Amino acid sequence: MGISGQVLLRGVDQWSEDVEFANANLVRRADGLFLKITTYIDKDKVKKTERNSKDIGIDFGIHTQITTSEGEKIDVKIGESEQLKKQQRELFRRVKGSSNRRQTIKKIRKSYQKMDNKKRDMANKFIHMMKAYDHIIFQDDNIHAWHSENGNENKGKRRKVQHSCLGLIKAKLKAMDNSIVIAKFIPTTKFCRCCGSIKGDLKQEDRTYECHCGHVEDRDIHAAKNMVWIWKKLAEDFNKLPTEYREVTLMD
Numbered sequence: 001m002g003i004s005g006q007v008l009l010r011g012v013d014q015w016s017e018d019v020e021f022a023n024a025n026l027v028r029r030a031d032g033l034f035l036k037i038t039t040y041i042d043k044d045k046v047k048k049t050e051r052n053s054k055d056i057g058i059d060f061g062i063h064t065q066i067t068t069s070e071g072e073k074i075d076v077k078i079g080e081s082e083q084l085k086k087q088q089r090e091l092f093r094r095v096k097g098s099s100n101r102r103q104t105i106k107k108i109r110k111s112y113q114k115m116d117n118k119k120r121d122m123a124n125k126f127i128h129m130m131k132a133y134d135h136i137i138f139q140d141d142n143i144h145a146w147h148s149e150n151g152n153e154n155k156g157k158r159r160k161v162q163h164s165c166l167g168l169i170k171a172k173l174k175a176m177d178n179s180i181v182i183a184k185f186i187p188t189t190k191f192c193r194c195c196g197s198i199k200g201d202l203k204q205e206d207r208t209y210e211c212h213c214g215h216v217e218d219r220d221i222h223a224a225k226n227m228v229w230i231w232k233k234l235a236e237d238f239n240k241l242p243t244e245y246r247e248v249t250l251m252d
Helices: 083-093 099-130 151-164 168-172 218-233
Strands: 020-029 032-040 055-060 066-068 134-137 180-181 209-210 215-219
Touching: 020 134, 055 168, 055 218, 066 218, 083 099, 099 168, 134 168, 168 180, 180 218, 209 218, 215 218
Parallel strands: 055 134, 134 180
Antiparallel strands: 020 032, 055 066, 209 215
16 A cells, blocks of 8 residues: 555454454545454453343334334434535535545545444444343344435435445344344234234235234334234244234345
């Protein structure tokens, strides 16, 4: 990269005596140069997170990015800053090929890099909370498809998903040893765990689930609780779901 002489390296205090150095690569990003280091540590020396003996269901969505079976709604969206919006407006006024335009593009890249850093930080904090649970149950939703919702009326929905870290969170959850993934076609939102019926007329804009048996609940909380219920009860009372929905995919 054309670097000569000594370079000041920050963050080396993160290394501990227990890690074994493997390799290092110098990486150029929009916000500077970084040394990407790979280290190894003995599994026996890794501090394990204590579990709270609880199971939790997670419902992914567009209106509310994350809803848990405990009733918590979590916004994992990082919007564009006013500084970034200003830089984007400036870009349209810059002459193509000019040094001012190149400088503005560099600033925009740095702003997007900051957004990505915030998303990763938010995802890591959420995953850290989930490590305390015995089991995390969630549905295998196609979050990538939400990025391409058709129509101008869905523009706001696409933006919510694009600015969130849902995809990153889902990928990290799948890599955890206490995660359970249920198939995406199981009707966790339409299914009533109180009477076993399927509510066929539930629309996307209906934010409250109401069953003819009298069960009423927030739509997303209802779905998250159903995920835990299905995982626990499906094997015991398999006939509560129609034949076409009798498939559960478990993560080892």
